[in-house]
Amino acid sequence: MELSERKLKILQAIIDDFIFSAEPVGSRTLSKKYQLGISPATIRNEMADLEEMGYLTHPHTSAGRVPSDRAYRLYVDHLMSRYNLPGEQQASIRAKLTDHFNELNKTIEKAAGILSEITHLTSFALTPKSETNKLKYINLLPVDKRSIVLMIVTETGKVTNTVLKLKQPYEEEKLQLLSKLMTYNYKGKELTDILTVDIIKNVEGEIEALSRLMENIMPEFLRTLENMLNTELYMEGLTNIFSFPEYNDIDKAKMFLGMLNKKEHIARVLDERADGIMITIGAENPDDEMKDCSLITATYRVNGKLIGKLGVIGPTRMEYDKVTSVMEFMTDNLSKAFKIPEDTDSSKEG
Amino acid sequence: MELSERKLKILQAIIDDFIFSAEPVGSRTLSKKYQLGISPATIRNEMADLEEMGYLTHPHTSAGRVPSDRAYRLYVDHLMSRYNLPGEQQASIRAKLTDHFNELNKTIEKAAGILSEITHLTSFALTPKSETNKLKYINLLPVDKRSIVLMIVTETGKVTNTVLKLKQPYEEEKLQLLSKLMTYNYKGKELTDILTVDIIKNVEGEIEALSRLMENIMPEFLRTLENMLNTELYMEGLTNIFSFPEYNDIDKAKMFLGMLNKKEHIARVLDERADGIMITIGAENPDDEMKDCSLITATYRVNGKLIGKLGVIGPTRMEYDKVTSVMEFMTDNLSKAFKIPEDTDSSKEG
């Protein structure tokens, strides 16, 4: 069966109404509220067709119709119109995003907050993952007799430091020498390579006197490198779901929040998502626990190299048009904010 | 009226039973389950007295008795016995806490996780707040043509860095010079003093050539200092409340989670709590939103100077004995883990 113009109009009306009201839509309501120019009976006939085609479902005989995942998919792909963010809101988002612009993690966290605030959904933000990240230099700095700061800087401008406690006191010159040696050895190498390849031996061999200091520092150095490769997940608006009637059931709310509680899992799911705006509706989600939800993700870039994710999760009944537009706007602005200005290159890691 | 030995015994039994079952306790149950050696009728008489004294309440005429806040207060202060953590659990906690011992924030976060896991409650952990924290040195390091790393180290070993984008290129020697100048000026000063006192002018006057560079760095420097004074709040086990029958009501759950969502508020509440183990029960909480909850907090110390908090929140019906013992054990271990070893002094700030 073909989807006639009229069927599409009816379907759109049902989806619009249901997204707004969360109540099954009846033929009477439809003909009264929307200017379709046909009677409830005709609408009923069309609805029966739409149901047969898999676009609508029926909670029970005497209830109105509810859009299926398939209907939302059609809506998202063909029916929905662009939502335009009001000018002031655009300005306000921009302002909030650039407020902390050189504290990358803070900005990302803020982005998640803004997103959940605007969409009233639960939002995620994943900090950038380095597709390639080479080491620029290593610096060892004195703190006190037995503590030093290990500082690692990558070519993309990511900086991390760790305070190390040493087993025995050190000499400051040795520290400087070791910084230079390590930098000399690791400079330009991929972080992941440093983790696996055993270049350590080389350095250890080179200058006998440093080997002890080296031994002290190495484990923490490797551990820090690993941490640098990790992304951070921010989640906001967890309790927003309570404003959705679909989660009035305590068990549903419990399940939903339980699912979101598995942070590593969520991070993995986000990480595996495609570039750009990606929408998965209900059963389209590979994840069983998300079968009643829709997940929308978008990507932003830092310096064009690092890719971060922004996401939103909620009931399949959501304002897809608004949500996608907001997310597009936000990732665009994030990417812009984190772009290399002129010839320089920098970012921040708190 | 005096609290006779027998009344205490009955009260204890009621509290024990209610903490376990969450159901109002009746006289029959009481006489059957606990060896009190008296009949239900006698128990009823005593319960009527206890109710008159404010230790028990009555949800309705034909229900059993429920302990009041006052009863819990008595229980906590006089009746409850010490709970001994099983040896393996002690060992496991210790292992988990020392696993990341020189990444302070990670350890604190982990502590919150462990606490919520053991108590099945919602837990908090506040990273240490510096009662006094003097600046040790400032380091400005080159990243690329227009980006530098600003690194701040305090006497307690807290380290922070920020990447700065400069408006114009810089010379490396100037950077080193400025590092030394800033260190010279700010060394030994309280972070809070640096924020308020206008020492900047001095430096600016001293060496004309550096003033531009200085201008670029100063705002971010001050902002970073402010951030260093901030504490971080970790919260775990938010969804644990769903396992408590008192939160089977969706509105109650909503309220509870809504309250916990105000992170700054929670952080402030925790911050204001007294040293050591502190228990506030129901209406004892100054906060209206916590009138149905009990809050237990404990403090740990880092290097004896910085004070951090660990906390747990849940229904007034909770296993006070177990919870307090666990928290005591954990803060003891945290304080030990973060203590200065021998003569050195260090900690970590990721």
Added chain:
DNA sequence: GTTAGCACTCTTTAAAGGTGAGTGCTAACC
């Protein structure tokens, strides 16, 4: 002082009946 007995209260659960929204079908209409 303690206890058995009993009337009474009040929640909880189940069943029953009524209501209303909405459908599906049929027959008439244009």
Added chain:
DNA sequence: GGTTAGCACTCACCTTTAAAGAGTGCTAAC
């Protein structure tokens, strides 16, 4: 042939009613 009015039917939802059960408070006897 598509469209529409009419009507019987279904089913969730609400209210009412009844019955069951837990527990109390009081009284009188031990």
